[in-house]
Amino acid sequence: DGGITQSPKYLFRKEGQNVTLSCEQNLNHDAMYWYRQDPGQGLRLIYYSQIVNDFQKGDIAEGYSVSREKKESFPLTVTSAQKNPTAFYLCASSMGQILNTEAFFGQGTRLTVV
């Protein structure tokens, strides 16, 4: 089955810790994205990557870091610098070309700071 997989589904973090959220896709998509979702806020873009070994900051990148060493993987690290990390995190991918920007989403990771 082709798709995009996020893990874990639920994650608990103590204050001051870094945590890494996994995102893997087997759709052969060039572009990958991380969004944060808060109640009543819609989806806000954290980071995106159009190609391997390249990524760009989105609207709310502070306190987050990413890497794109492989085409199929785009992990997100929530660092201790992120002051309010409790949220639902969504990873997405797309072909990345102008004529086809449909984004496919994973099932999300709910991060809670305890």
Add this chain to the structure above:
Amino acid sequence: GENVEQHPSTLSVQEGDSAVIKCTYSDSASNYFPWYKQELGKGPQLIIDIRSNVGEKKDQRIAVTLNKTAKHFSLHITETQPEDSAVYFCAATEGHSGGGADGLTFGKGTHLIIQP
């Protein structure tokens, strides 16, 4: 950058009636407008999309209309059913010539409630 406004935030309709959700966008360069449906605890799923060279698109009970001059687009669901209850998001992007996509800008979502 792009700004997308979505209304209403909550919409309650009787089963069998129609539902309309409206969005406006600010960037006249935007050329791709998808609609996503998100069920509780899951990721959004694309239900329909429209590009700027088309004014209307229909897929069974779902349709989307686009008015480029006014910079607004709408989702229409006819003959609503209980399984249509979910949160719906509109989005817009311009993409970039030469390849690549810098991400969709989303509206804040509409919680659609279908009353039996």
